[in-house]
Amino acid sequence: MKTWIPDSRSFAYLTWKQVDALPRESTLLVLPTAAVEQHGHHLPLATDTLINNLLLGKALEIIPADLPIYALPPVCYGKSNEHIGFPGTLSVTAQTFLAVVHDLGASIAASGFKKLVLFNTHGGNTSLVDVLARDLRAEFGLRTFTLFGSGGVPFEGISPQERTYGFHAGEIETAYLLHATPELVHPEAYTTNYIARIDHPEPLKPEGSSANFAWLTRDIAPSGVMGDPTPATAANGERWTNESAARIAELLIAMYNFVPRHGA
Ligand SMILES: [Zn+2]
Secondary structure, three states: OOOOOOHHHEHHHOOHHHHHOOOOOOOEEEEEEOOEOOEOOOEOOOHHHHHHHHHHHHHHHHOOOOOOEEEOOOEOOOOOHHHOOOOOOEOOOHHHHHHHHHHHHHHHHHOOOOEEEEEEOOHHHHHHHHHHHHHHHHHHOOEEEEEEOOOOOOOOOOOHHHHHHOOEOOHHHHHHHHHHOHHHOOHHHOOOEOOOOOOOOOOOEOOOOOOEOOOOHHHHOOOOOEEOOOOOOHHHHHHHHHHHHHHHHHHHHHHHHOOOOOOO
8 A cells, every 4th residue: 555654653664672662651653544445436445544644644744753653554444334335345344343453452552552543534433433442541541542534624615515415535535635646536437426415404314413314325326426526626635635734743742742631
C-alpha cells in the first residue's frame, strides 16, 4: 500500500531495541483503522485506508520531531458488511474487528506503553471503535483516544445536501484522492446517488437521527455511491488535506499532553 507516513514515524520500522528505548509513559501510538470496500465506479477499494494514511502521514510531518508519536501499521480490513454484494469488498465481522484491536491493545500494554489513539476513517467501524476505546482503558489501563476522519475540519464549499448525505465515495473522498492519487480516480465513471434529501424531511433517517433505519448499500445505491463526486476538485482535495492534517496534528499533540481533569 502506498504510504505518506514519514519513515521516522513508522513504529514497525523500529527494531525492538529502539522500541525498548522509547519513553513508555509518554509515547503516543496511533493505530489506523479503515476498510477495503467498494467505493462506486470511480474510486479504489482502498479509499478509506489511503485517506487515513494520507491525513495521518501529513499530520505526523508537521508534529515537532522531538515528540514520540508513532503510526502503527493499519488495520486495513474493517466492518464493511453494508457493502457486501459488491465484488472486492473485504469485510470482517464486528467480533473479528473487536478481537483484533483488543489483542493489539493487549500487546501494546504488554510492551509497557500507556497511550493509544484509534484513528478511524471508515464509518462502519465507528461504533466498534467507541466500544474498544472504553474497553482498552478499562481492561489494560491504556489511556485510549479516538480520532475520526478529518478531525472535524469544516469542508468549506460543500453543499448542505452533500454535507448531510455525502456518506460514501462523494465529493470529499473523491477530492482527497484527486489530490493524492489522481491515477486511481476515474472521473468518467462518476455516479450520483443520495440516500435521503434534506429538502424532503422524512420521519426515519439512514443515520444520525433519533430514529434510523438500518441500510445496506445494495438496497439503496446500485452504483455504490452515496453522495455526489462531480463537484470534487484536486485543489479542494489539497486544501482539505492540509487543513485536516493541521487539525489532526493539533489533536494528536493534545492527546500527547492530555492529563485527565478531576472535578473541582
Ligand atoms: Zn470511504
